[in-house]
Amino acid sequence: xxxxxxxxxxxxxxxxxxxxxxxxxxxxxxxxxxxxxxxxxxxxxxxxxxxxxxxxxxxxxxxxxxxxxxxxxxxxxxxxxxxxxxxxxxxxxxxxxxxxxxxxxxxxxxxxxxxxxxxxxxxxxxxxxxxxxxxxxxxxxxxxxxxxxxxxxxxxxxxxxxxxxxxxxxxxxxxxxxxxxxxxxxxxxxxxxxxxxxxxxxxxxxxxxxxxxxxxxxxxxxxxxxxxxxxxxxxxxxxxxxxxxxxxxxxxxxxxxxxxxxxxxxxxxxxxxxxxxxxxxxxxxxxxxxxxxxxxxxxxxxxxxxxxxxxxxxxxxxxx
Amino acid sequence: xxxxxxxxxxxxxxxxxxxxxxxxxxxxxxxxxxxxxxxxxxxxxxxxxxxxxxxxxxxxxxxxxxxxxxxxxxxxxxxxxxxxxxxxxxxxxxxxxxxxxxxxxxxxxxxxxxxxxxxxxxxxxxxxxxxxxxxxxxxxxxxxxxxxxxxxxxxxxxxxxxxxxxxxxxxxxxxxxxxxxxxxxxxxxxxxxxxxxxxxxxxxxxxxxxxxxxxxxxxxxxxxxxxxxxxxxxxxxxxxxxxxxxxxxxxxxxxxxxxxxxxxxxxxxxxxxxxxxxxxxxxxxxxxxxxxxxxxxxxxxxxxxxxxxxxxxxxxxxxxxxxxxxxxxxxxxxxxxxxxxxxxxxxxxxxxxxxxxxxxxxxxxxxxxxxxxxxxxxxxxxxxxxxxxxxxxxxxxxxxxxxxxxxxxxxxxxxxxxxxxxxxxxxxxxxxxxxxxxxxxxxxxxxxxxxxxxxxxxxxxxxxxxxxxxxxxxxxxxxxxxxxxxxxxxxxxxxxxxxxxxxxxxxxxxxxxxxxxxxxxxxxx
Numbered sequence: 147x148x149x150x151x152x153x154x155x156x157x158x159x160x161x162x163x164x165x166x167x168x169x170x171x172x173x174x175x176x177x178x179x180x181x182x183x184x185x186x187x188x189x190x191x192x193x194x195x196x197x198x199x200x201x202x203x204x205x206x207x208x209x210x211x212x213x214x215x216x217x218x219x220x221x222x223x224x225x226x227x228x229x230x231x232x233x234x235x236x237x238x239x240x241x242x243x244x245x246x247x248x249x250x251x252x253x254x255x256x257x258x259x260x261x262x263x264x265x266x267x268x269x270x271x272x273x274x275x276x277x278x279x280x281x282x283x284x285x286x287x288x289x290x291x292x293x294x295x296x297x298x299x300x301x302x303x304x305x306x307x308x309x310x311x312x313x314x315x316x317x318x319x320x321x322x323x324x325x326x327x328x329x330x331x332x333x334x335x336x337x338x339x340x341x342x343x344x345x346x347x348x349x350x351x352x353x354x355x356x357x358x359x360x361x362x363x364x365x366x367x368x369x370x371x372x373x374x375x376x377x378x379x380x381x382x383x384x385x386x387x388x389x390x391x392x393x394x395x396x397x398x399x400x401x402x403x404x405x406x407x408x409x410x411x412x413x414x415x416x417x418x419x420x421x422x423x424x425x426x427x428x429x430x431x432x433x434x435x436x437x438x439x440x441x442x443x444x445x446x447x448x449x450x451x452x453x454x455x456x457x458x459x460x461x462x463x464x465x466x
Numbered sequence: 467x468x469x470x471x472x473x474x475x476x477x478x479x480x481x482x483x484x485x486x487x488x489x490x491x492x493x494x495x496x497x498x499x500x501x502x503x504x505x506x507x508x509x510x511x512x513x514x515x516x517x518x519x520x521x522x523x524x525x526x527x528x529x530x531x532x533x534x535x536x537x538x539x540x541x542x543x544x545x546x547x548x549x550x551x552x553x554x555x556x557x558x559x560x561x562x563x564x565x566x567x568x569x570x571x572x573x574x575x576x577x578x579x580x581x582x583x584x585x586x587x588x589x590x591x592x593x594x595x596x597x598x599x600x601x602x603x604x605x606x607x608x609x610x611x612x613x614x615x616x617x618x619x620x621x622x623x624x625x626x627x628x629x630x631x632x633x634x635x636x637x638x639x640x641x642x643x644x645x646x647x648x649x650x651x652x653x654x655x656x657x658x659x660x661x662x663x664x665x666x667x668x669x670x671x672x673x674x675x676x677x678x679x680x681x682x683x684x685x686x687x688x689x690x691x692x693x694x695x696x697x698x699x700x701x702x703x704x705x706x707x708x709x710x711x712x713x714x715x716x717x718x719x720x721x722x723x724x725x726x727x728x729x730x731x732x733x734x735x736x737x738x739x740x741x742x743x744x745x746x747x748x749x750x751x752x753x754x755x756x757x758x759x760x761x762x763x764x765x766x767x768x769x770x771x772x773x774x775x776x777x778x779x780x781x782x783x784x785x786x787x788x789x790x791x792x793x794x795x796x797x798x799x800x801x802x803x804x805x806x807x808x809x810x811x812x813x814x815x816x817x818x819x820x821x822x823x824x825x826x827x828x829x830x831x832x833x834x835x836x837x838x839x840x841x842x843x844x845x846x847x848x849x850x851x852x853x854x855x856x857x858x859x860x861x862x863x864x865x866x867x868x869x870x871x872x873x874x875x876x877x878x879x880x881x882x883x884x885x886x887x888x889x890x891x892x893x894x895x896x897x898x899x900x901x902x903x904x905x906x907x908x909x910x911x912x913x914x915x916x917x918x919x920x921x922x923x924x925x926x927x928x929x930x931x932x933x934x935x936x937x938x939x940x941x942x943x944x945x946x947x948x949x950x951x952x953x954x955x956x957x958x959x960x961x962x963x964x965x966x967x968x969x970x971x972x973x974x975x976x977x978x979x980x981x982x983x984x985x986x987x988x989x990x991x
Binding site for chain 2: 159190193196197198199200221222224225226227228229230231232233234235236237241245246248249250251252290294
């Protein structure tokens with residue numbers, strides 16, 4: 147069963163089309179990553195799904211209910227946040243959650259202590275939110291979302307501002323939610339943070355969907371990973387790379403070699419270097435396979451014929 | 467319950483919808499957690515009590531405020547004086563602080579997206595917030611009213627109060643009037659709360675939300691000072707803060723109260739309706755898109771407000787004249803008569819009934835205007851004294867407000883000091899020293915000429931519409947009145963009287979004998 151079915155979503159802000167005919171489907175229990183560079187339209191898409199912005203065109207169905215007018219109560223079972231989660235700074239974290247539980251009818255008040263513990267904020271629940279760090283606010287935002295016992299969770303860059311441990315914690319939490327049947331749509335502009343967490347990805351660029359599919363599909367289509375390699379003999383190492391199938395190498399501007407290869411072929415290349423008496427002094431991952439895919443997809447210029455300027459409005463471009 | 471179990475148990479169960487009452491409870495909690503609200507609660511609780519204590523400790527009285535001169539005589543005067551102060555600026559501030567930041571604070575904290583992604587709809591959020599603002603504002607007004615009433619009763623006592631126009635209101639009736647008056651003032655307070663909501667929603671700025679209603683209130687009071695027409699004045703919400711005056715008048719009137727109630731309801735509906743339309747259509751698309759910064763919109767708003775002020779200033783002369791000479795003369799004459807009786811009772815002297823008192827006020831303005839509110843009115847009241855039937859004239863400086871309420875100050879040379887000794891030797895307020903009164907500005911004028919119709923008729927019945935050559939007392943009376951009221955006014959009066967005399971072919975049998983006024987009067991000194 148699909149928890150999100152969005153068709154042909156389009157949103158204009160003044161003369162700019164920030165979301166352009168987006169189709170999106172999220173199944174129950176699925177964790178879908180919404181990827182795209184800054185300004186790709188991820189946050190606006192999430193705002194439309196949360197009912198904060200009305201789409202100019204297109205339809206949205208959440209949990210089999212059509213999201214229409216701004217005051218349509220279609221968000222039961224749906225929760226999440228866009229941009230940074232925001233709270234009342236003069237209230238404590240616990241008081242903020244109690245307030246939000248009150249808005250949901252008061253029944254969720256009993257869950258406040260549990261969700262605070264779940265996001266590892268139980269010890270700071272009585273502190274005022276004005277004293278929280280960015281990471282703590284992100285955790286409180288997750289707690290506020292969990293308070294609604296969601297069947298669909300919409301999260302906009304939940305790992306923003308989190309330390310590596312926090313990123314790992316969020317990943318684990320999303321996996322746990324997914325295992326419980328909760329559908330998650332999570333946005334990020336860093337695919338590395340979502341790698342291993344998401345079952346599927348939708349990539350946006352300039353407001354349009356440029357790729358949509360499962361994580362396996364993306365890995366299969368992804369170009370080789372990029373590595374930085376330093377050896378004892380760069381010239382010979384280059385020659386060996388040229389002779390090695392599936393390995394592409396060139397001199398790096400920062401010294402050493404920039405090597406693109408799949409994991410298996412990279413292993414063969416390193417063994418070949420050793421066999422020729424060339425020592426590998428440093429080998430580091432410069433860009434993972436999925437990151438390469440992301441940049442490949444999002445490094446495209448805006449389509450000149452796409453009509454991103456509204457035809458009935460004056461163009462801002464000096465070109466005719 | 468472990469977090470995991472807590473979550474697993476809840477998956478699939480849609481949360482119970484919040485609704486208006488949920489938003490109301492949440493907003494109430496937020497408001498009460500804010501320092502500004504706590505300060506307001508403290509001010510409304512302790513402010514009137516502190517004010518009453520300060521008044522109790524000092525000998526002076528806030529005589530410029532209606533009923534202020536009676537604060538040491540009756541505990542019921544305190545809540546009315548506080549009500550007078552509150553209407554001037556306190557209630558708009560209260561409404562602004564409580565409601566002016568209710569919506570804009572969500573913009574400031576960026577929390578619209580937090581609350582609008584919960585169960586309540588936008589309509590629920592709007593209604594709940596408005597309900598919270600209204601109830602909390604009303605509660606604080608009630609708190610201030612009860613505090614001032616209790617402070618007055620505990621510190622001064624429950625003595626009867628001399629009302630507006632000189633009637634002595636018994637204690638029980640005073641209590642009822644205090645409660646009703648504070649209840650009546652809730653209407654404009656809630657209208658100002660609606661205005662604060664509109665400022666808050668439209669500007670998304672807390673400062674504008676708080677200051678907007680206050681500045682609007684002050685602007686309305688300035689508009690009330692200019693112009694002589696009734697229409698614009700009655701359409702100003704701030705005018706409704708004085709509607710309780712009619713309840714304390716000697717001849718109670720309800721016309722302004724009824725009109726103002728409708729006006730307040732219309733203001734509230736217009737402000738809340740506009741606010742809802744703005745909020746309903748709003749896209750919560752984030753700061754850069756939602757807020758179009760620049761000077762064009764504020765400049766347009768300032769120009770529109772300036773144009774509106776000019777239009778209202780011009781329109782303030784439209785409609786029937788509210789403050790007229792006949793209305794003031796009729797009201798001040800009857801007030802003076804009642805207070806004269808009160809004074810004589812307190813002095814233990816023989817009483818003259820109000821019907822028998824034949825004092826007559828002739829009022830004029832010192833400025834070029836002949837009507838309208840202002841503090842440049844003077845009224846000459848001619849009275850008889852027992853000193854060989856001599857007639858004396860006492861001149862009162864009168865300040866008249868646009869709502870028909872006035873304060874008249876007497877010269878000490880005639881009525882004595884503000885405090886006097888009653889028949890039992892107690893120091894009491896001299897009722898004639900300061901006269902408070904109010905008249906109805908929407909009803910038909912009491913008389914086409916001066917003073918009350920009854921007294922004019924009595925003059926005519928006496929056969930001396932103007933000073934007859936043989937009536938020295940009347941001549942002396944009119945001469946003194948002319949000296950105080952001014953020759954222009956008196957010439958007009960005399961012309962009118964002469965005309966009336968010519969038209970009168972034959973006096974009636976009951977008009978043949980002039981009443982012996984000297985016998986009916988006691989000294990007012």
